[in-house]
Amino acid sequence: MNGNISIKDISKQAGVSIATVSRVINKNGRYSKETEKRVMDIIRKNNYVPNLVAKGLRTQKMKNVGIIVPDITNEFFMKLVYEIEKNFFSKGYETFLCNTDEDEETERKRVRMMAMQNVCSLVYVSGGMSNIEHMIKDLPTVFIDRIPDETKGNYCMISSDNIQGGFLATRELMECGCENILLLTSRKKISAYSERFEGYVKALVQGGREADAIHVVYLDQVNYRTAYETMSRLLDAEDFIYDGIFATSDWLALGCYNALTEHGYSIPEEVKLVGYDDISITQFNAVPITTVHQQIDIMGKTVVEQLLRILGGESALQEVVKVPVYLNVRESTRGRKMPKKYE
Amino acid sequence: MNGNISIKDISKQAGVSIATVSRVINKNGRYSKETEKRVMDIIRKNNYVPNLVAKGLRTQKMKNVGIIVPDITNEFFMKLVYEIEKNFFSKGYETFLCNTDEDEETERKRVRMMAMQNVCSLVYVSGGMSNIEHMIKDLPTVFIDRIPDETKGNYCMISSDNIQGGFLATRELMECGCENILLLTSRKKISAYSERFEGYVKALVQGGREADAIHVVYLDQVNYRTAYETMSRLLDAEDFIYDGIFATSDWLALGCYNALTEHGYSIPEEVKLVGYDDISITQFNAVPITTVHQQIDIMGKTVVEQLLRILGGESALQEVVKVPVYLNVRESTRGRKMPKKYE
DNA sequence: GTCCTCTCAGATATGGATTACTGTTTATTA
């Protein structure tokens, strides 16, 4: 196909059967030292690379994993993918990465394509809400930051502790003395976001705030532009009452930051800001942004551990594996700190 | 393998031969309307997905392309990959993305793996210098920003106009009145970097500068940390004479920026700065950074065009396809502009 | 009724690799 030599060509050149070549390649014994040398020499001379696809077809087990992410240009996702790949490689697995571009139709297509490519399992990084469960059936799958609609099947769920993250972010704002804290989040029903919302409410409640302290703006798209435009509209209206904003992703926080500064608000003096994910841009921003750090190294390790457990025949854990988060406090929440009574 | 139903199972259930099922799937004719309906119903009911791997094995042509990048967490590379994938998808090709992590050994492993996975061609985004040509032999390959060591073979080379980029960046600094312009670049012998160097020299020469106007610092690694540490060391020394810096990647520019500001230098008042790539962080920086914009949309489109030409049987272009660049002027080069005598 | 042309569909070889089974040497033991 790509001009590659096959085991058959090698066997002809070496004057042995293809079975013998196969045995030599797989070091299965049943051949003499001379045969081995002769075959190996020819393999090296011809630069033979085994066809994994044919091997997988025959052995019915491939060591390759499909990884699906909603946005490959998002640093957070890619750092997570990097960690996941690193762990898989160390166990002798190959990975295939693909992008759904935050689009449900594309998502379905990509999942289908992965199934067709005969991957032995899937890793699903925080996608949308399209029903893909019926497509993957018995395909062992790890969902990250996303709880599947049907929980029967070989699914495993790993999530950073989003409730705790939302809680830490909101408590930080309260400790800085913020009276009116706005939550900026996604309209999509993705567990990661609804849990961050839950943590936000939890912190408000523990801080003794009433129900009317809850202020939420939902965004159709989780990206810089949408956040920037939405905040700008909000700031153009006359009654901007917020002195603290918790954005459920760093790009949203950045959109807020620029909308706010362009409207003459200073951060952190007038408005304090907390993001989520801890992508590198938050520390390089004019005013470095306080953000919830997700421990992607631990997440990556956990993903591979869990998937290997399932592939090893054990049944998937039913509960979600939670990975702790912590707050990286930076300039955007500098200022008066309240006593830690909210803990 | 992954619990998937095969064409054989379908044929049994439908009471027809596997050949008929195959014909129905591929709409090759030679079957009746009733047969078609019966087969299609069973296919749908069982959620059958064809095994592309087996199909590829048989037909000897797969429509899948391997894409190799040195760093998946780098926004520039991933935006380029995004464009490349978009164009391939629209032509019915699948893509596999993998990461070499800037490591030669990993690079070799990944290329080998791609060959084993039976990809029909490769796209090689700006990698290191390891000799991989012998591994890909007849595999049609597009190199981006990297000129292969051996140019025989089905290789195609696409590059943004790095000489022009280096020229524009340096001329901008000269027009701002910079006297001593430092070039911060990679020690690696990668064509992209050496061409930017060439453009830098060209601008200096056209501006009437002497040979001693050339000041270069070479970095072992092209990343934020290395740039930051190297610049810090340079600034700690007593004789920092530079009033203009051209960094051959935005992350390097950012490292410079932070080292400079932490040492009390103000940008652009005392030192002017130009980066390369136009990643989003440059516009969100405290002082937005002037940078050379690479037209990744055009590059992505060109990659696919050229690869399809080769796959269509035409021979690869021998010369490098150059994609124009332009300068995005921002705050970091604000200040006195000289007349455009250097044009 | 015979011949021919269609239409529809089965049997089978194929692609690259693995593996159970079988068979041929050579070495070992009674």
Add this chain to the structure above:
DNA sequence: TAATAAACAGTAATCCATATCTGAGAGGAC
């Protein structure tokens, strides 16, 4: 020396899907 074990290597079935070749049956023309 004959029986037996051990070492080595070939034959062929198999994985899933495709494609060529073959063949059965219907319908039309003479």
